[in-house]
Amino acid sequence: MDPQPFPPRSPAVLRRTFEVAFWIVATLLNGIANSLTVMIEVRRAGLDYAAWKPVLWEFSSGLVFLALVPALLWFTRRFPFHLDTWRRQLPWHALASVVFSVLHVVGMVAIRKAVYATQGETYEFSPWLREFVYEYLKDWRSYVSMVATIEAYRFIRRRLQGEARLLDRADDEPAPAPGQAERPERFLVRKLGREFLVAADDIDWLQAAGNYVNLNVRGREYPLRSTMAGIEAQLDPDRFARVHRSYIINLDRLEQIEPLESGDARLQLRDGTRLPCSRSYRDALRSRLVPA
Template sequence: MPPAPTPTAYARYAPWRRWVEIGFWVMNIAVSAIGNSITVRMEMARAGLVFHPAEPVVWEWSSALTFLALVPALVWFTRRFPLDRERWRRHLVLYAAASVVFSLGHVLGMVGLRELAYAWGGGDYDFGPWGRQFLYEYVKDVRTFVSMVAVIAAYRFGLRRLQGEASLLDAPDDDSPPVEPVERPERFLVRKLGREFLIAAEDIEALHAAGNYVNLRVRGREYPLRSTITAIEGRLDPARFRRVHRSHIVNLDHIGSIEPLDTGDARVHLKDGTVVPCSRRYRTALSS
């Protein structure tokens, strides 16, 4: 058995990725809430206003917790409608609308938490005229919305740089013939940390869809390719690659075994130990 490949920086980071991402948002929003609570209390005391010491804490933490609850929806939205070079103009209108929905969700959640906190303390929270107050909150929220979108986009860009991003080899700009078939490429170009190298199509063990990308699995490493699973399936050699699931394609040369399931589905075990789901729709074609 050949020795296992040396883990890349991305492979070492992957097991911690979810906890790092959750920790970042929790820590960032918590620090902001604590800092804002202190500064609001100091400003109100300096202005000579009468207030309960807990009020600034309730205001800032109700806002912060609502922002935190909105993070998963914002992550999904930015993945579903990315601001990439090809589609940013078309998606810009969607982002403008999303900022309004984001602010509305923030205001409703924030006011709801404040009303609960005031009621628990025996008081009553008055948000004020909704039209004017929402406009005031939206002006602040849109800056937070843009900042969070920018952070998410920068983080994903860094991940792709660390992980390596694949692309199809394009036809030459002049009239000279391409070095290989463009419609069914034999190699893929991978850019990783400022370097470029080629991977042979036959070395791809499996592919799986992930949002707007298809991850190419090569020697235990994955490289995202901006494409749909259906589009890339049409450019692979059908004698070597076979669709086994709506989100998965496998290289027949890398299949170790197929495990039938009682449901009619199956599990495809690759030679490196990776398990890929196989739906009953594709199981018969896989065995042929």
């Protein structure tokens, strides 16, 4: 079976490696620090606990948190917690923190019970309601901390790589005719306090990213606050084509279409980038490229 045709771009791969490594290292360091702290507290209290137990308690919790990171990343893209959205998103995040805590508690208790059983012991977590309330009082702080870390990282990334927006129409520029979409010729990109223009025709491909659409231009990525449907309606249909629910390509950059057994296709652009093409868009793309 052919692998899923997602674009193997070096900057994206490096970024993803850094992001995965960050969460793994943070979990490891936090687990070690917390384990040592609990061990010291146990010794001070004169309690007779085997050394492996505090390590299990902390790392079972940390591993479940780590497993929940992908879901948290998806959720924060769907419900971004920004200065202009926090009132609307707060109820969703309050609910999500409860679900987050339930999954965390169930996961870590399952791990602890399994490990205790291998040692011929039983791990007790009761009464459930009281213990869950106790865990939730800790978990909501972990939830807030993880969401804050994710949003801060995305904010810094947008500032470092630049953030695009549509240029406002000049006062003397005629408005589009009724029923005709307003098609931008250029985008304004702000990066580290400087502004420059990107021509729409220079865009190689676009990718959906939550409340943003990433404009990929000559190997650089600029997020634009928009939906895929919104930006698709504003791009020149003779030059740009939707090929996937998350991708739009500049037809002038397309070099090759590789059909897949699944009915989908893999697209290769002139710069070597490979993108997926859904079967629902493949026939329409072919008809655009082959003259009648």
